Every structure is written in C-alpha cells, then in structure tokens.
Amino acid sequence: MRLLVAGGDRVDAGKTTFSTGLCAYAGATGFKPRAGNDYWFDHDDYERAVSAGRLYGKDAKRLAAASPEAVEPEDINPLHRLWRPSPGADAGIIGASHRRFVCDRVGDAFVVNANADLPESAREHLPLEQATTVETLAELNAVMADRHTTVLESVREAILARDRAVVESYSDIAVPIQQVEFDAVAVVDPGRARVYNADRYARAREVVGGSTHEGQLEERVSDVISHCDPLAEVGLPALGGEKRRDPDVVAEAYEVAYEAVVTAALS
Structure with a gap:
C-alpha cells in the first residue's frame, strides 16, 4: 500500500x-524524496545537521522517526536543497525571487552553486571537496538529469520494496x-x-x-x-x-x- x-x-x-x-x-515507512530548508529561516535545523557533517531537514527527520523500521533521514530523503535569502531582484539560476539555491545534497554527494554565498559552517563541516559546481541553469539541469535521476530511482525502488x-x-x-x-x-x-x-x-x-x-x-x-x-x-x-x-x-x-x-x- x-x-x-x-x-x-x-x-x-x-x-x-x-x-x-x-x-x-x-x-x-515515510519517504520525502525531495526536500529543502533555508539557512536563515530554518537555521537551528541547518546547524543541527551540518554540525554533524550532514544536510537534511526537520521533515525528513520526523518522518524517519515515525517509521516502524530504523531509517536515517538521508535514507528516505535522497535530495535536499539548501537555500538562503537573496535580497533584491536577482532570482539566481533557479529563478526563485528573494532566495538563492546554495547547494544540493544528492545522495552522499553535493552540487554547489558557484554564484551563491556558501555558509562557512557548510565549508567546514560538509564534504564539499569533490562537489560538483554549477553556474547556470543549463549546467544544473544537466546534473539533475544525471545524478538527481539516479538517486530518485534508488528511492523509488525503496518505496516499491x-x-x-x-x-x-x-x-x-x-x-x-x-x-x-x-x-x-x-x-x-x-x-x-x-x-x-x-x-x-x-x-x-x-x-x-x-x-x-x-x-x-x-x-x-x-x-x-x-x-x-x-x-x-x-x-x-x-x-x-x-x-x-x-x-x-x-x-x-x-x-x-x-x-x-x-x-x-x-x-
């Protein structure tokens, strides 16, 4: 069911x-295939996860805790996006006004927006050395068509199982x-x-x-x-x-x- x-x-x-x-x-078992939070508005949730070298939100954490089996937030939420406020008219590569896409956790890997202000705590605690960097929507869409699709297929199989x-x-x-x-x-x-x-x-x-x-x-x-x-x-x-x-x-x-x-x- x-x-x-x-x-x-x-x-x-x-x-x-x-x-x-x-x-x-x-x-x-609860799943949230895609989720995100904001560095400013969800700062406590962000700090709690990032200080442990992880990136997930409170929704995935609550769903994991509510599930009858032992699952981690990352198990049920393979794609998590970090935003931060962006004053002014510039909507960034995503086209979202007043906020800017900072990075995605895609499974265990990361995709970073080269034009965003990456928080120092993220630089310190997240494994970003091998992160993929994107500057345009076309580059992001290409990564999404490859890596995002792969991890979504994995969680799809987990849901069906x-x-x-x-x-x-x-x-x-x-x-x-x-x-x-x-x-x-x-x-x-x-x-x-x-x-x-x-x-x-x-x-x-x-x-x-x-x-x-x-x-x-x-x-x-x-x-x-x-x-x-x-x-x-x-x-x-x-x-x-x-x-x-x-x-x-x-x-x-x-x-x-x-x-x-x-x-x-x-x-």
Missing part, C-alpha cells in the same frame, strides 16, 4: 504532521517522484484533508501536463485537483506543538481522515 500526501496552495499545509501520523496509523509506504511531497507539487503507482492520495490544507482516488488523480495530472518549476516540468496540486473530485473531505483538529511531535497522538487525533485514506487505498 503506497499513500501519497500532497499539500494545497500553502507551503506550510501540515503535510509532515499528517504524514507522520499516517505512518503510525498504517505502520508505514515496502509493503506500506507514505510518500510526502514538497511545497505544492502534485507528485514528488515519477513512476510510482499510488493507492490513494491525501491533499492536506490547514484544518482539512481531501482524499482522492489515485487513478483519477493520476489521470487529472496527465490532463494538466507540466508547468515550468525550478528547472523541471512539474504539476501543482491546485491544477490537478481542479480536474477531479475527492472521495472524502475530513476536518483536521488543530494540534499544539507537543502533540504534533508525537505520531501516535496525531494518529489518534486524525483517525477519521486516516481511515478514509486507507479505505480509498483498499477499494
């Missing part, structure tokens, strides 16, 4: 809290990894979860096609769900920070929503 959790229009939609609870409810897997998307991207057939889809917004038949969600995604996003062709959730109706819509109660951090507590609080997701997967 493979379950996809995607977010609505808002970046902070509650996807990770929902996903960790779903892992606990279904006894599933599990009897039960919860795959969390990033931002408001409809599907974070290709060539995985899901059994049900949950789209999460603050206060609600909408459950979709996976086949209908996939067909709607085909209708939408690809839109340019960070150098790739990816579909946004809002475009996809405009072409299909949910099987169920369930309200999600607000949870305090301590409760959100406990997957078993989340599983109990969101039980009705999780039951709808699993029912859709098994139907």
Whole structure:
C-alpha cells in the first residue's frame, strides 16, 4: 500500500504532521524524496545537521522517526536543497525571487552553486571537496538529469520494496517522484484533508501536463485537483506543538481522515 500526501496552495499545509501520523496509523515507512530548508529561516535545523557533517531537514527527520523500521533521514530523503535569502531582484539560476539555491545534497554527494554565498559552517563541516559546481541553469539541469535521476530511482525502488509506504511531497507539487503507482492520495490544507482516488488523480495530472518549476516540468496540486473530485473531505483538529511531535497522538487525533485514506487505498 503506497499513500501519497500532497499539500494545497500553502507551503506550510501540515503535510509532515499528517504524514507522520499516517505512518503510525498504517505502520508505514515515510519517504520525502525531495526536500529543502533555508539557512536563515530554518537555521537551528541547518546547524543541527551540518554540525554533524550532514544536510537534511526537520521533515525528513520526523518522518524517519515515525517509521516502524530504523531509517536515517538521508535514507528516505535522497535530495535536499539548501537555500538562503537573496535580497533584491536577482532570482539566481533557479529563478526563485528573494532566495538563492546554495547547494544540493544528492545522495552522499553535493552540487554547489558557484554564484551563491556558501555558509562557512557548510565549508567546514560538509564534504564539499569533490562537489560538483554549477553556474547556470543549463549546467544544473544537466546534473539533475544525471545524478538527481539516479538517486530518485534508488528511492523509488525503496518505496516499491515496502509493503506500506507514505510518500510526502514538497511545497505544492502534485507528485514528488515519477513512476510510482499510488493507492490513494491525501491533499492536506490547514484544518482539512481531501482524499482522492489515485487513478483519477493520476489521470487529472496527465490532463494538466507540466508547468515550468525550478528547472523541471512539474504539476501543482491546485491544477490537478481542479480536474477531479475527492472521495472524502475530513476536518483536521488543530494540534499544539507537543502533540504534533508525537505520531501516535496525531494518529489518534486524525483517525477519521486516516481511515478514509486507507479505505480509498483498499477499494
């Protein structure tokens, strides 16, 4: 059983809290194929990982902790991007205004933006001596077509090898990894979860096609769900920070929503 959790229009939609609870409810391993954090806005998370010579975010850490088997954040999150704020109109090689791509962790290797200001702590603690350096979008896309594709294929195989897997998307991207057939889809917004038949969600995604996003062709959730109706819509109660951090507590609080997701997967 493979379950996809995607977010609505808002970046902070509650996807990770929902996903960790779903892992606990279904006894599933959590995956976040692509993720990222910001050197400024997520500085504590950045420092915690980098001081240990690693680069991962809190979402992957929470998903790994919620999984029934012993997995590290890097095992379930092969691609992690580090950003930092970039004042002014220059959008950099990614085309993202007000923030600049600094580097990617691609499996165990790194890809560094030659035009970004690499934090000194990253230089000190991360194994960047053999990192690939890119200066243009064309160079980055070439690396992504090679190395990024390889590590995504590896995590795809890991997802398919599990009897039960919860795959969390990033931002408001409809599907974070290709060539995985899901059994049900949950789209999460603050206060609600909408459950979709996976086949209908996939067909709607085909209708939408690809839109340019960070150098790739990816579909946004809002475009996809405009072409299909949910099987169920369930309200999600607000949870305090301590409760959100406990997957078993989340599983109990969101039980009705999780039951709808699993029912859709098994139907």
